[in-house]
Amino acid sequence: MSYSELFLSTQPKITNLPQGKEPIVSVFGVPYDVTTSYRPGCRFGPDALREAFWKIEVYDPELDVDAEVLPIEDLGNINPMPEPDKMLYAVGKVVNELLSNNKVPAAIGGEHTLTLAAFSQMPDDCKLLIFDAHFDLRDELYGWRLSHGTFLRRLSEKIGFERFMHIGARAASKEEWSIAKNMSVITSKELREGKVIDELIRDAEKLYVSVDLDVMDPAYAPGVGTPEPGGIASSLLLDMLRRLKGKKILGFDIVELDPPYDISGITSIAAASVFSRLASLVSLSFT
Numbered sequence: 523m524s525y526s527e528l529f530l531s532t533q534p535k536i537t538n539l540p541q542g543k544e545p546i547v548s549v550f551g552v553p554y555d556v557t558t559s560y561r562p563g564c565r566f567g568p569d570a571l572r573e574a575f576w577k578i579e580v581y582d583p584e585l586d587v588d589a590e591v592l593p594i595e596d597l598g599n600i601n602p603m604p605e606p607d608k609m610l611y612a613v614g615k616v617v618n619e620l621l622s623n624n625k626v627p628a629a630i631g632g633e634h635t636l637t638l639a640a641f642s643q644m645p646d647d648c649k650l651l652i653f654d655a656h657f658d659l660r661d662e663l664y665g666w667r668l669s670h671g672t673f674l675r676r677l678s679e680k681i682g683f684e685r686f687m688h689i690g691a692r693a694a695s696k697e698e699w700s701i702a703k704n705m706s707v708i709t710s711k712e713l714r715e716g717k718v719i720d721e722l723i724r725d726a727e728k729l730y731v732s733v734d735l736d737v738m739d740p741a742y743a744p745g746v747g748t749p750e751p752g753g754i755a756s757s758l759l760l761d762m763l764r765r766l767k768g769k770k771i772l773g774f775d776i777v778e779l780d781p782p783y784d785i786s787g788i789t790s791i792a793a794a795s796v797f798s799r800l801a802s803l804v805s806l807s808f809t
Contacts, residue, residue, distance in 0.1 A: 525615040535572035543593040551599035552632035557669035567779030574790040580798035589798035606668040614639035631777035633670040654734035690737035745784020
């Protein structure tokens with residue numbers, strides 16, 4: 523039995539594999555929000571993203587890729603895990619197995635904690651590109667040392683800060699702002715003032731991309747676990763993702779989609795658009 527069979531349910535919703543085609547992206551959901559510090563509900567995020575994906579147009583004329591016809595396999599959702607270390611173990615095993623089979627893992631959450639396990643499986647020459655309103659560099663949050671607000675602190679303790687690139691920060695503790703000086707950062711304010719990400723990513727050939735949907739302003743993404751004012755527009759986020767064309771994306775995740783607070787459904791739509799762009803970029807980077 524493989525780790526995918528052991529840890530994942532079998533209710534795929536994005537699978538689109540024409541006969542004889544190998545998948546360019548292997549999707550799995552992580553419906554986990556145990557350590558959520560504000561608004562629970564992102565355990566429902568994976569299926570909400572899947573549903574939205576089939577309801578929107580996913581052809582990107584600038585990339586000239588139609589995500590609707592990309593060969594994608596959906597492995598289902600990680601089975602419920604009561605503790606973060608068990609969830610992280612399962613995610614790490616699944617990601618490692620997919621990489622070993624020359625597949626590109628795409629995790630959809632669920633809370634941001636999952637990135638700790640997923641990126642830990644990436645090769646040493648892969649850099650982590652994070653879009654997020656928060657630094658997630660706290661030592662602990664409400665008693666949790668493994669949580670969505672501490673995952674980058676834990677990851678930095680394992681590999682240092684050199685491989686981290688962070689975009690969109692605007693909400694963090696004073697200590698976190700100080701610690702963040704150790705990594706490459708473009709804040710939300712700098713983005714609004716016109717700064718672009720080109721220089722930041724210039725020397726990064728291989729990337730793991732992590733998109734916390736709260737990088738967007740609540741006007742564009744109200745359905746997230748920890749919304750923060752002063753964020754960017756969804757259009758700017760998609761434009762920045764397009765700037766990754768030419769990079770080799772080894773894996774990605776989309777996290778913190780919180781459907782119970784997404785009454786209009788616009789956050790799920792934004793999440794599905796982010797997914798389609800990232801899957802399109804993967805297809806370009808492996809052709």
